[in-house]
Amino acid sequence: MASVAQQRLAARKTPRQARSAATWDAILEATIQVLLATGPGRLTTTRVAERAGVSVGTLYQYFPNKQALLHAVTERYLGIVAATVEQACQEQIGAPIGQMAGALVEAYWQAKVVRCDVTRALYSVAAVVDTADLAEAFSKRVERATAAMFASAPDARFADLEIVNLTLLTSLFGAVRSLFDRGLPKRWACGVQQQLIFMSRAYLEAVRIPSQAADDPRPRLSAA
Numbered sequence: 639m640a641s642v643a644q645q646r647l648a649a650r651k652t653p654r655q656a657r658s659a660a661t662w663d664a665i666l667e668a669t670i671q672v673l674l675a676t677g678p679g680r681l682t683t684t685r686v687a688e689r690a691g692v693s694v695g696t697l698y699q700y701f702p703n704k705q706a707l708l709h710a711v712t713e714r715y716l717g718i719v720a721a722t723v724e725q726a727c728q729e730q731i732g733a734p735i736g737q738m739a740g741a742l743v744e745a746y747w748q749a750k751v752v753r754c755d756v757t758r759a760l761y762s763v764a765a766v767v768d769t770a771d772l773a774e775a776f777s778k779r780v781e782r783a784t785a786a787m788f789a790s791a792p793d794a795r796f797a798d799l800e801i802v803n804l805t806l807l808t809s810l811f812g813a814v815r816s817l818f819d820r821g822l823p824k825r826w827a828c829g830v831q832q833q834l835i836f837m838s839r840a841y842l843e844a845v846r847i848p849s850q851a852a853d854d855p856r857p858r859l860s861a862a
Contacts, residue, residue: 664690665697666714669707673759678708678766708767715760716776722749723780727787735794735846738787739838743810747831750814758818780807794846802845806838 668690672681683704687697701707726745730738750757763769785803788796796802813834 661690661692661696662700665692665700665707666711669711670756670759673708673711673763674755677759678763681708683707705767708763709769709772712760712763712767712769713772715756716772719746719749720776720779720783722746724783727783730787731790732792735788735791735842736839738791739806739842740835742784742787743831743835743838746810746814747834750818754818758821761815761818777807788842794842796846802842806841809841810834810838 665686668686669681671689672685676685681704683697683701684694686704686707687694690697697707701710723742723745726741727738730741733741764773781803784807785799788794788799788803813830817830
């Protein structure tokens, strides 16, 4: 059963018809616009309704409060980022490990910078709304996609793919978050993107099982 806190963050209903979907989209986009203009602390349902061109009553048909609005916007944003990474991973199935690393960084990076202002604004939402459930669901989606991709690499095997995958993603997510938190100039950000590709490739190369060992069917004995 959902907790009281989760119930407060849940949308009252989701759109089933085209008109409802259009209203839903307008409200979420208006939420982003107001969030960019005022920050999460000063965002109100009244301001969002005015920006969306709907009545507050209409807004409340979908969202019970501003926390639910911010939760829904974050959920949609993370869903888009996750889908972008999933598609990139699917396209790299069977590719060399170095190519996979580059594609992963590129996909995640592009999903984050396509609307830099929105990414930066939504990072601030976690300070006023509990989005831990969304972050966990997002991480699980990405972890599944990247693990399946890395497992298909013809030139690399790993003693513990789960740990390798988690370490790489944690480093990538943290580095990109730091860039947005610091608001670094674009030229620096682009440079860091390339360095993240180098870092990811070097890490995967360092922890992969050497080809000869990977092909040897004999059990490996641990050192005494």
